[in-house]
Each structure stands twice: as C-alpha cells, then as structure tokens.
Amino acid sequence: MDAFIRGLPKAELHCHIEGALEPELMFELAARNRVELPFADVDALRAAYDFGNLQDFLDLYYQGMRVLQSESDFYELTRAYLQKARAQNIRHAEIFFDPQAHVSRGVAFADLVGGITAALGEAEREAGITSHLIMCFLRDRDEKDALAVLEMAEPHRAEIAGVGLDSAEAGNPPEKFARVFAEARARGYRRVAHAGEEGPAEYVRGALDALGAERIDHGNAALGDAQLMERLAREGVPLTMCPLSNLKLRVVADLREHPLKKMLERGLCVTVNSDDPSYFGGYINENYRAIARALDLERADLAQLARNSITASFAAPPRRRELLGEVERYCAPH
Ligand code: ADE
Ligand code: ZN
Numbered sequence: 001m002d003a004f005i006r007g008l009p010k011a012e013l014h015c016h017i018e019g020a021l022e023p024e025l026m027f028e029l030a031a032r033n034r035v036e037l038p039f040a041d042v043d044a045l046r047a048a049y050d051f052g053n054l055q056d057f058l059d060l061y062y063q064g065m066r067v068l069q070s071e072s073d074f075y076e077l078t079r080a081y082l083q084k085a086r087a088q089n090i091r092h093a094e095i096f097f098d099p100q101a102h103v104s105r106g107v108a109f110a111d112l113v114g115g116i117t118a119a120l121g122e123a124e125r126e127a128g129i130t131s132h133l134i135m136c137f138l139r140d141r142d143e144k145d146a147l148a149v150l151e152m153a154e155p156h157r158a159e160i161a162g163v164g165l166d167s168a169e170a171g172n173p174p175e176k177f178a179r180v181f182a183e184a185r186a187r188g189y190r191r192v193a194h195a196g197e198e199g200p201a202e203y204v205r206g207a208l209d210a211l212g213a214e215r216i217d218h219g220n221a222a223l224g225d226a227q228l229m230e231r232l233a234r235e236g237v238p239l240t241m242c243p244l245s246n247l248k249l250r251v252v253a254d255l256r257e258h259p260l261k262k263m264l265e266r267g268l269c270v271t272v273n274s275d276d277p278s279y280f281g282g283y284i285n286e287n288y289r290a291i292a293r294a295l296d297l298e299r300a301d302l303a304q305l306a307r308n309s310i311t312a313s314f315a316a317p318p319r320r321r322e323l324l325g326e327v328e329r330y331c332a333p334h
Contacts, residue, residue, distance in 0.1 A: 004299055004334060005288045009326040011092040011309035012085065012273050012284050014217050014240035016136075016166070017074075017116060018065045018098060019276025020081040029067035029076075037067070049279055054198050054249050055168055057279060062101055069107060074115025082123040084277070088285045091323050092315050093131045095120070096164055099149050100138045109152045117159050132161035132314050134192060137180060139165050139172040146180040150187070161314055162190030164217065165207070169199040174206035174213075181211040190214060190314050192240075196221035197251060201228050208237065215240060215312060220251055223259040233267040238312030242275035243291040244282050255294035264301060271309040303331045 023042040030037045039045040051057040068074060078095070085093055095116070102112050116133060123129040135153060137146035153160055163184040165177055174193055181191055193207040197218035204222050207213040208231075219239035222228045232239070241260050246252045263270045272291060277283040282290070292302060310323045 001292060001299070001302075002289060005285050005292070005302060007089055007330060008288075008302060008306050009089055009091045009323060009330055010284065010288075010306045011094070011271075011313045011315070011323065012090050013094045013215065013238075013271055013309060013313060014096070014242055014273035014275055015081070015093065015284075016061075016096045016098065016276050017078055017081060018068070018101070019061060019280075020084075020278050021064055021068070021077055022080065022278045025077065025080060026064055026067050029069075029073050033067055033069045033073070035067045035069075038063075049248075049281075051249055054170075054251075057249055057276070058168060061276065061279065065098075065101055066105060068102065068112075069105075071111040071115040071118075074112050075118050076115075078116045078119035079122070081277075082119055082127070082129060084283050085129060086123070086127045088283055090284060091129060091326065092310065092313055092319070093120075093129060094134055094161070094313060095131060096134050096136050096166065098138060098166065099135050099152065100141060100145060103149075103152065109156070113153075113156045113159055130315060130319055132190075133159060134162040134164045134190070135160055136164035136166040137177060138167040139174075139176065139194075140168040143176055143180055146177055147183070150180060150183060157187070160189070162192060164191075165193040165195075165211070166217070169194060169197055169203065173199070173203055175210045178210040181213075185212055192217055194218055197246075198249075201225035204228060204232075208235075213237075218242065218246075218251075220246060220259055223262060229263075229266055229268070236269055238269040238271060238308065239263065240271050240273050240312070242273050242280075243287050243294075244280040245275035247290075248280045255290055258291060258294060260291055261295040261297065261301075264304065269308045269312055270305065271312055272305050273309075299331070299334055303327060 193213040194217040195207040196204040
C-alpha cells in the first residue's frame, strides 16, 4: 500500500506554504535575518508542536513565519516544499499563502509573490509540476484589511489564481467577508474557504452561500448535517481534507473517527492534503497512508481520492485530462 501511495499521481489543493517551513530552515533563516526564536534548537521547537486546538497552532505558526523576510527566503521555502512534492509524485499543487501575516511585518507583497512564483516556475520547468497560487484572507482580522490585500494584489493579478479564507474560525463566520469575496469574484479570482474545521456546519453553508466558495477547505462538520451532505454531493462541491492536521489540532480524537470515508461513500468529492506539513507530522503521502490505515481504505478508494484531487483542481481542462490519464495508467496494472 505504501508503495502504491508513493507512486500515485496526485494533486495537492490545501497546503499553506508557511506551514511547510521546516524547523531546520526556520533556524537557518532566523540566524540569517537576526530574528530571535524562543527555542534553544530544532529539537526544542519540534517538542513544542503539541497543540490543544487550532489557536495553539496558529500562535506558533505566526511566530515561526517571522523569519521569512526577503524574496529569497520565500523562494527557498517554496523550493523545499516542491522538492518534497516531487518525491511524493504531486503533479499539480495549489498553494495557499497569508499576505497579511507578512505585509504587516514590513515584507513587500512583490517579494513574497516573487519568491514563491520563482520556485513554482522552476518546478514546472524541471519536474513538470503545474501549480496555482491562492492568497488567503485572515478571518480574525477586519474586512477592510482583506479589501486592502485585494488592492495590493492587483499588480500581481496574473500570478494569483484565487482567494481563500483561513486562520481562527470560531467566532469569525464567512458572512464577515461576503463583500470581499464578491469583489474578488468580480475581478475573476477563484474562491475557496476554510469551513467546518473548528466551526459548525452552518459555516460551510455560509462559505457556499455568502462567499460563493467553489471548494471547502476541511468541511469536517458537514458530516453531522444530512441536508448539507446531500447538497455537497449533489452540487459536487469538493472538500480538501487534512487528516493529520485534524488529529494534531484535535478536530478528531482518533483518525478512526475521521469523516472522510463516510463522505466518500456518500459520493462527496473528498481529497487528501497536508495543510501545514512541517507542523503536523507529514506531507501528502503520510496523510494518505495514515488515513488509509485508520479507515481501511482500499486501492480503489485511494485512486478515487487522487482522481478527486485532479477534478477538484483549478487546472485547465486539458491539464486535468492529462493528469487523470496518468492516474488511470498508473492504476490499471494494480
Ligand atoms: N492557517 C494555516 N493552517 C490553518 C488551518 N488548519 N486552519 C485555519 N487556518 C490555517
Ligand atoms: Zn488549512
């Protein structure tokens, strides 16, 4: 099974690039940029990755990303992620980044987009990995902050495919960002939103109705709402689920309780992703492996998850067809 997962061609649709910052690179950049980290070494930092909930994680995540300052820092971070992606046979990646967490520290928007896209372009040329960039609004900040990001992004319109919504979910309903998402839609951005990770099923509905979200990031809470489940199946709304993240942030107490298999069985377009791989103990293949073990998934289920990742992507139709062909050719002899 592990070898099958390793070779399976797949897309990753839910990875925060700042969450791919490995402790070793964090310390290297801290030294280079003279940023103090409140940890003695890499081991002490890793030992702190024991989270009671989403906010515990976010506190460390925002603290850690302060080491990212120059265009080349963002380039190195993204290149490191793409090397992992290549080794795990990710053929298409849609990467999130959090502009507000950087520009508020004085990083130029052009530097972060420049660094990330330089690495993405290189991975496409060298390894044939296609990609899109999705900028996320921090939902625990004001709507007007998010609108400012949309303006800042305007000179980079061609490099950014979509907008998303992340950070602390509880108490920050999607409706807060309805006008921002309407404006993003008018400007031609694709739209995704985190919902139903720590928040209720109602936030998933809100992401669809108030934000026009085309995909839901996580969506775990939908399982408890029969009508919503039916709607997600009927409308073919993809969910980008992240099993190891859910375990580490205690969204589920045990992976055997994870809703992914029930959702697959009910015809939802579920996908497997890593969320913040450096913090949650694994990249995409570790997520496939962990969920396959916990829920007794078969090869046919894993193949379906890989197909879903491609059909749910924002890749152009010819590229999606090409990647679906790769999955079929890979799976045929198995
Ligand atoms: N930002 C990075 N990872 C996140 C997650 N799992 N949920 C919400 N915001 C995030
Ligand atoms: Zn996420």
